[in-house]
Amino acid sequence: MSDRQEAFHALHHAGRPLLLPNAWDHASAAALAARGHPAIGTTSLGVAAAAGRPDGAAATGAQTLALARRLARLPVLLTVDVEAGFSADPAVVADYVAELAGVGVVGINLEDGRADGTLADPEDTAEKIAAVKAAVPELFVNARTDTWWLKVTDPLPRTLARSRAYRAAGADGIFVPGIADPATLRLLAERIDAPLNALYQPGGPGLEELGRAGVARVSTGSLLFRAALAAAVDTAEAVRAGGVAASPALPSYAEVQGLVAADGD
Template sequence: MSERRAAFHALHRRGRPLLLPNAWDHASAAALAARGHPAIGTTSLGVAATAGLPDGAAATAKETLALVRRLARVPVLLSVDVEAGFSDDPAEVADYVAALAALGAVGINLEDGRADGGLADPECLAGKVAAVKAAVPDLFVNARIDTWWLGVDDPLPQTLARARAYRAAGADGIFVPGIVDLDMLRGLVERIDAPVNALYQPGGPGPDGFARVGVARVSTGSLLFRAALAAALTAADGVRAGGLDAPAGLPSYAEVQGLTPVQPDGPLP
């Protein structure tokens, strides 16, 4: 196992959840790394919206690959949200993920939700997981189960069955977004033989609560991207209304410039 991928695996076994903030471009990733986050993920909504494309519709394969190429110089462990793999052909998904790994990605997030709002057959995602693990065995594959996220009836049995199928295919972690009930999360942690990833939601549990029930990883999903949009709109509205005091923590021009140092081999691609 490569040293960087081993380090990412180890972050899921610390006894306290790995907080994985999600970036959408070079500046957000570099800023998060500068704040001391050892690992970050990408947010598929942020990547898609930045490119003017829909999320969850297999429309951003090129944009995601280009972003990972730009992030290769950021000193951070990178996990990439690849939606459902941008294909239903396991071989194509494996080839795509191998290209991400060659650029330095140490993990991926692969989901079973479909663009039409339903769930893919578990065998479909399991086949993709198995193909990816065969191509890049030490890559951390986080299999996302969208039973709660999509509001299916009686989600627990389906979630556990899908978790077993994805683990049998080689998934390293299981992500079940949409749950804020800590007792339910504790039950999933106890019944899933893999690190469990939860999604942070405003008003829901924080890292301490997730830690108490054994959650291994907490993702911010699209929250930071949406918060950045909200801050931009608030600033614009303030200027239009007649004036705006500098928001707390506003980075200077020079600080933002410093996130993208010019390298001897030229600017970022």
């Protein structure tokens, strides 16, 4: 295992969760890295929306790979959201992920939710995970199950069954987005033998409370992208309505240019 891969694995501690902010382009990732985040993920919604394509529809494999090539040069550990692998063929998924690993990516997020709002067969997802781990054994595979996200009936036993299947296939972590209840997260953390990843939700528990529930990793998902989008629209509306007050928090032109220069490209 390389030093970078080992460092990323070591960041996952039950009770002391890694905050994983999700970027959607070079500037957002570089700005987050500059603020000291040791690891950054990508958000499939942000990447897809920025490219004018739908999320979860296997439509952004090329864009995701191109972004990973740029972000992997930043001084930060990078994990990439690959939706369901951008293919139904486990061998194709494994080849794609191996290419990501080749540019320096240390982890991926692989999901079992489909664009039509249904869950993929767990055996199909497990086959993809096994193929990826066979191709790139040291890569951190975070297996996402959308049982709660898609509001399936009786999600707990289905989540645990899928988690067991994904772990048996080689998954290093389990991601169950859509849960805000610490008691439920605590139960999952106790019954899943892998680092548990939760999705941060505005108004929901914070990092400390999630840590007490046994969560090892907290992702922001598409939140940062959606917040930036909302801020852009609100700022434009404020300008139209009469103006925007000066803000010291607003990055200057030179600061944003510095983010590009820092990449050495």
